[in-house]
Amino acid sequence: MMRTAVVTGAAQGLGLVTARRLAAGGYRVVLTDMQDVSAQTEAIGADALGVSGDVADEAFVEDLAARVAADLGGAAVLVNNAGISLIQPAEETTLDQWQRMMAVNLQGPFLLCRAFGLQMLAAGKGSIVNVASVAGLGGVIHRSAYNTSKHGLLGLTRTLASEWGGRGVRVNAVCPGWIKTEMDEKDMGSGAYDDTDIVNRVPMARFATPEDVAEGIAFLASDAAAFINGVSLPVDGGWTGDVSWDSLRLKTRS
Numbered sequence: 555m556m557r558t559a560v561v562t563g564a565a566q567g568l569g570l571v572t573a574r575r576l577a578a579g580g581y582r583v584v585l586t587d588m589q590d591v592s593a594q595t596e597a598i599g600a601d602a603l604g605v606s607g608d609v610a611d612e613a614f615v616e617d618l619a620a621r622v623a624a625d626l627g628g629a630a631v632l633v634n635n636a637g638i639s640l641i642q643p644a645e646e647t648t649l650d651q652w653q654r655m656m657a658v659n660l661q662g663p664f665l666l667c668r669a670f671g672l673q674m675l676a677a678g679k680g681s682i683v684n685v686a687s688v689a690g691l692g693g694v695i696h697r698s699a700y701n702t703s704k705h706g707l708l709g710l711t712r713t714l715a716s717e718w719g720g721r722g723v724r725v726n727a728v729c730p731g732w733i734k735t736e737m738d739e740k741d742m743g744s745g746a747y748d749d750t751d752i753v754n755r756v757p758m759a760r761f762a763t764p765e766d767v768a769e770g771i772a773f774l775a776s777d778a779a780a781f782i783n784g785v786s787l788p789v790d791g792g793w794t795g796d797v798s799w800d801s802l803r804l805k806t807r808s
């Protein structure tokens with residue numbers, strides 16, 4: 555029987571590319587998103603399943619997990635990718651904005667880990683990959699709610715890895731640098747930064763592609779990563795390894 559991989563936030567951006575990558579790797583993929591995912595699911599093929607709903611909604615997540623258990627025999631892989639961003643000075647961040655950020659970026663992954671983790675623990679095998687960010691590894695100005703949610707997601711990753719590793723369930727995270735997706739387009743549209751800011755900051759002098767990150771996710775999900783548990787893998791072209799100042803880095807480019 556084909557193994558099943560559940561990918562959240564799969565309507566567009568990194569989630570969609572990850573769903574395609576896992577389908578190409580032989581998984582039956584369940585695409586889920588707040589948005590309608592029927593066209594994306596159909597494009598992936600007959601084995602794929604699309605379900606719409608909010609990852610922050612406990613009833614939705616429980617129903618999704620029950621459906622995957624009943625119809626597909628449970629999930630072997632879960633990718634917690636759905637997320638929202640917010641660029642806002644900390645002192646202007648409202649409680650509503652803060653709470654919605656934690657609901658989607660932190661509570662959602664917790665609910666999905668709990669629901670699908672139970673199935674994986676019962677099977678004695680499974681792999682969860684949480685999509686955090688370089689913003690989970692250090693501070694980034696004007697992103698207090700987003701950064702806190704991603705730091706929290708790494709805390710959840712490490713704790714579940716410790717708690718479930720002995721029962722065959724691995725939990726890891728990827729920490730992408732800036733990726734050219736709809737999220738980035740919207741963030742950049744606010745005028746907060748431009749291409750040059752990112753390219754100058756990254757040792758490899760470019761944005762991440764969704765494919766770069768999907769490869770990292772597919773690796774951590776796979777049996778090739780059988781003894782990798784609790785890691786936060788930067789897929790960032792060297793960003794977090796480099797504490798140089800920009801003008802010094804730029805001297806290396808000529």
Ligand SMILES: NC(=O)c1ccc[n+]([C@@H]2O[C@H](COP(=O)([O-])OP(=O)(O)OC[C@H]3O[C@@H](n4cnc5c(N)ncnc54)[C@H](O)[C@@H]3O)[C@@H](O)[C@H]2O)c1
Binds near residue numbers: 565567
């Ligand atoms: N784009 C970047 O530069 C970047 C960098 C590092 C990490 N990330 C992370 O990668 C992940 C994917 O980001 P992306 O750039 O593809 O963003 P995106 O906005 O293009 O896609 C995110 C998807 O998640 C869905 N979604 C949002 N809230 C949801 C909810 N409550 N329930 C279900 N689905 C929901 C959206 O509908 C959308 O399809 C996010 O967790 C993001 O924080 C992105």
